[in-house]
Amino acid sequence: MLLQSEIASILLNGLQQGAIYALLGIGLTIILGTMEFLNLAHGALYLVGAYVGLIVFQETTLSNGFLYSAGITSIGFEGGFLAAIVLVPIVGFGLGLLMERFVAEPFYDRPETDQLLVTFGLALIVEETVKNVIGGNTFQSIAPSTLFGVNVSQPIQLPFVGLFPSWRLLIIVITFLVIGVTYLAIERTDFGLVVQAGTRDSEMVRLLGIKINRSYSLVFALGAALAAFAGLIGASIQTVSPQIGTDQALIPAFLTIVVGGAGSVRGAIAGGMVLGLIISAMTQTYSQWAQIVLYLFVALMLVFRPEGLFGTGEVGE
Amino acid sequence: MARDTTALSRRDVLKTSGAAGVAGLAGLAGCTGGGGGDSEYPALGNYPVEGDEVVFGFNVPQSGSYSQEGADELRGYNLAVEHLNNGGGWVDDWEDLSGEGVLDKTVTAVEGDTATDPDTARQSATRMINRDNAIMITGGSSSGVAIAVQGLCQEEKVLFQCCITHSNDTTGSECVRYSFREMFNAYMTGQALAPVLRDEYGEDLNFYQLYADYSWGQTQQASMEQFFTEVGGWSQIESVPTPLGTSDYSSYLSDVPRDETDVLVLNHYGLDAANSLPQAIEAGLDQDMEIVVPLYNRLMAEAASGSIDGIFGTADWNWQLEDDASQSFVEVYRAEHDRAPSYGARIAYTQTLQYAAAVERAGTFYPPEVIRQLEGHEYSGAGLGEESMRACDHQAQRDVLVMQGASEQEQTEDKLLNIVSQTPRGDIGYACDAGPAAECELGEYGDE
Numbered sequence: 001m002l003l004q005s006e007i008a009s010i011l012l013n014g015l016q017q018g019a020i021y022a023l024l025g026i027g028l029t030i031i032l033g034t035m036e037f038l039n040l041a042h043g044a045l046y047l048v049g050a051y052v053g054l055i056v057f058q059e060t061t062l063s064n065g066f067l068y069s070a071g072i073t074s075i076g077f078e079g080g081f082l083a084a085i086v087l088v089p090i091v092g093f094g095l096g097l098l099m100e101r102f103v104a105e106p107f108y109d110r111p112e113t114d115q116l117l118v119t120f121g122l123a124l125i126v127e128e129t130v131k132n133v134i135g136g137n138t139f140q141s142i143a144p145s146t147l148f149g150v151n152v153s154q155p156i157q158l159p160f161v162g163l164f165p166s167w168r169l170l171i172i173v174i175t176f177l178v179i180g181v182t183y184l185a186i187e188r189t190d191f192g193l194v195v196q197a198g199t200r201d202s203e204m205v206r207l208l209g210i211k212i213n214r215s216y217s218l219v220f221a222l223g224a225a226l227a228a229f230a231g232l233i234g235a236s237i238q239t240v241s242p243q244i245g246t247d248q249a250l251i252p253a254f255l256t257i258v259v260g261g262a263g264s265v266r267g268a269i270a271g272g273m274v275l276g277l278i279i280s281a282m283t284q285t286y287s288q289w290a291q292i293v294l295y296l297f298v299a300l301m302l303v304f305r306p307e308g309l310f311g312t313g314e315v316g317e
Numbered sequence: 318m319a320r321d322t323t324a325l326s327r328r329d330v331l332k333t334s335g336a337a338g339v340a341g342l343a344g345l346a347g348c349t350g351g352g353g354g355d356s357e358y359p360a361l362g363n364y365p366v367e368g369d370e371v372v373f374g375f376n377v378p379q380s381g382s383y384s385q386e387g388a389d390e391l392r393g394y395n396l397a398v399e400h401l402n403n404g405g406g407w408v409d410d411w412e413d414l415s416g417e418g419v420l421d422k423t424v425t426a427v428e429g430d431t432a433t434d435p436d437t438a439r440q441s442a443t444r445m446i447n448r449d450n451a452i453m454i455t456g457g458s459s460s461g462v463a464i465a466v467q468g469l470c471q472e473e474k475v476l477f478q479c480c481i482t483h484s485n486d487t488t489g490s491e492c493v494r495y496s497f498r499e500m501f502n503a504y505m506t507g508q509a510l511a512p513v514l515r516d517e518y519g520e521d522l523n524f525y526q527l528y529a530d531y532s533w534g535q536t537q538q539a540s541m542e543q544f545f546t547e548v549g550g551w552s553q554i555e556s557v558p559t560p561l562g563t564s565d566y567s568s569y570l571s572d573v574p575r576d577e578t579d580v581l582v583l584n585h586y587g588l589d590a591a592n593s594l595p596q597a598i599e600a601g602l603d604q605d606m607e608i609v610v611p612l613y614n615r616l617m618a619e620a621a622s623g624s625i626d627g628i629f630g631t632a633d634w635n636w637q638l639e640d641d642a643s644q645s646f647v648e649v650y651r652a653e654h655d656r657a658p659s660y661g662a663r664i665a666y667t668q669t670l671q672y673a674a675a676v677e678r679a680g681t682f683y684p685p686e687v688i689r690q691l692e693g694h695e696y697s698g699a700g701l702g703e704e705s706m707r708a709c710d711h712q713a714q715r716d717v718l719v720m721q722g723a724s725e726q727e728q729t730e731d732k733l734l735n736i737v738s739q740t741p742r743g744d745i746g747y748a749c750d751a752g753p754a755a756e757c758e759l760g761e762y763g764d765e
Binding site for chain 2: 006009010013016017136137138139140141143153154155162163164165167168237238239241243244247248279280283284287288290291
């Protein structure tokens with residue numbers, strides 16, 4: 001019984017962590033796969049998502065935010081987090097379009113080292129800007145206490161697991177929905193077909209008369225929106241401070257696509273889940289070995305299966 | 318650049334001279350040491366101080382897990398410099414200090430970023446000593462950093478005034494002659510907290526610990542285990558290390574046995590505690606057990622907000638203390654920064670002034686004499702009543718505050734915690750041959 005409950009809680013914690021990694025990994029992998037562009041500013045987009053979420057959540061909270069000062073004291077439910085769920089990906093999408101046009105495009109034909117430098121520089125600029133504009137303060141996480149009138153702040157009793165935070169359960173549902181929709185968009189739509197073809201042979205797609213540049217912008221923007229959304233989800237369970245972009249997003253995103261394989265959406269989902277489960281299982285059993293085992297696993301992947309679980313070529317090739 | 322060359326060549330000469338024997342050096346430097354107004358001592362470390370200015374090095378985390386602490390420390394340091402040069406605050410009340418600099422030299426400061434990392438902190442301190450000729454280094458927030466920098470300062474014969482460092486090792490197994498600590502330590506936290514928790518929660522309970530896996534967390538965990546067991550008759554179920562900088566503790570928390578555990582001890586600080594405590598409450602652990610965060614700080618209390626309601630811990634100092642010194646510091650700090658100071662700011666301010674006062678009493682910046690002035694020094698006027706800087710381990714013997722988190726309704730920008738008790742220094746502490754002090758070998762003054 002003890003064993004059952006341990007396995008169940010490892011699975012749930014792993015799924016929740018893995019879902020965030022998958023969101024990050026999908027964004028990074030479609031940009032890397034389609035445009036062969038290594039985006040080290042991916043973590044910065046996560047950071048922006050977390051802060052935009054924080055601001056939207058605070059300003060739309062009905063007890064002290066902007067809406068309250070504007071005289072709106074009731075719109076039927078605590079709308080802060082729902083507003084953020086809508087707005088954060090839109091902001092991320094817009095930023096992605098701008099980044100593609102002004103940062104990525106001039107560097108498509110440049111060596112990878114140039115791409116790394118410019119995107120790493122951009123990440124630092126974003127982090128420092130956040131520090132200067134908003135301050136280096138740490139903000140409390142922004143999980144809503146109720147959603148559509150349902151209390152989500154209390155843990156709920158689950159079979160095998162026991163008490164589990166209900167908000168984290170909801171996160172698993174929400175992130176899997178977003179991952180599912182993204183997967184379908186890439187696997188089942190014309191846009192997705194172009195993206196997939198672009199990851200295999202962008203020259204051929206261009207020769208077929210498809211305006212792949214427009215698709216490039218959309219892919220970049222979609223990746224950015226997913227990273228920003230991951231930031232919002234992250235901000236709902238952990239404190240928000242300027243360094244989370246690198247610590248919580250960039251490194252896990254790269255590990256995810258190393259495991260899953262560059263350019264593969266399926267790989268990013270699988271990679272995220274595998275990493276989430278490894279961390280969860282190790283933390284709960286031999287916590288001191290968690291980081292060692294995680295990086296050892298990724299290193300072994302690079303040695304024995306450099307193309308990743310679902311990848312077609314080596315990472316960064 | 319010229320300054321660099323001068324500093325390096327002087328230090329190189331010193332190091333070479335060291336090989337010729339300390340007695341010979343003393344005789345020689347007696348003739349060359351002038352310029353500081355007190356030429357009776359040989360050159361040592363960055364002594365003598367040349368020119369009209371004296372440089373203090375403020376080495377604080379401006380990035381990393383404890384960066385907000387660093388910002389607060391810096392506010393305290395800058396206030397101390399301003400008061401040392403122009404009067405104001407405690408400088409007006411401490412009889413050793415004049416308000417016209419230190420030994421008539423204007424105090425200037427250099428700042429460094431430790432990035433909450435011992436290696437970076439050592440590099441930053443090395444630059445301050447070699448390039449900027451800092452006569453005293455202070456700072457840190459993280460015992461790993463404090464221990465690394467104080468070791469360097471011992472080698473370089475430059476005084477280190479600890480800021481936030483709570484590990485037993487700082488004035489225990491890792492203690493050095495050139496470092497002094499005003500802050501209390503994990504051992505004293507255990508002594509102050511255990512009786513309060515026993516009275517509050519009862520005896521013969523089971524407790525489960527999570528601790529940050531580095532110097533501070535390890536000694537913190539050991540001290541909690543010792544005093545909860547000795548004082549409360551409690552039993553430890555398990556104690557689990559977590560890496561410094563962990564942001565998601567959910568897996569660690571899932572492993573806490575709800576039916577066996579009466580008290581969960583979260584030995585986390587700063588950002589780590591700001592994550593682990595709210596996550597423990599989110600998981601509903603507070604419904605099954607009591608939670609304790611042994612060392613509070615403002616960052617954690619602010620970020621954890623409603624989660625700290627009723628949770629016990631200790632603090633170095635609090636702005637709500639009503640003694641004259643505390644209120645005078647709160648007043649000058651508030652005038653400058655428009656809010657009450659955190660305890661990090663008080664330690665920074667106090668340790669800077671303590672160094673300056675010791676220099677004034679010694680009548681020289683010569684480090685061994687300054688050290689002798691600090692050792693065994695009895696003082697008050699630092700907000701915690703009568704204190705002494707013990708000679709055998711350089712650990713301040715002082716009162717410790719036990720705190721309890723305020724409810725969300727009760728909280729204001731400044732008031733996040735309530736003072737439960739001020740444990741007198743006579744009820745805590747340990748002899749020179751007991752506790753962490755038993756492991757302390759201070760090392761040399763440098764003029765033996």
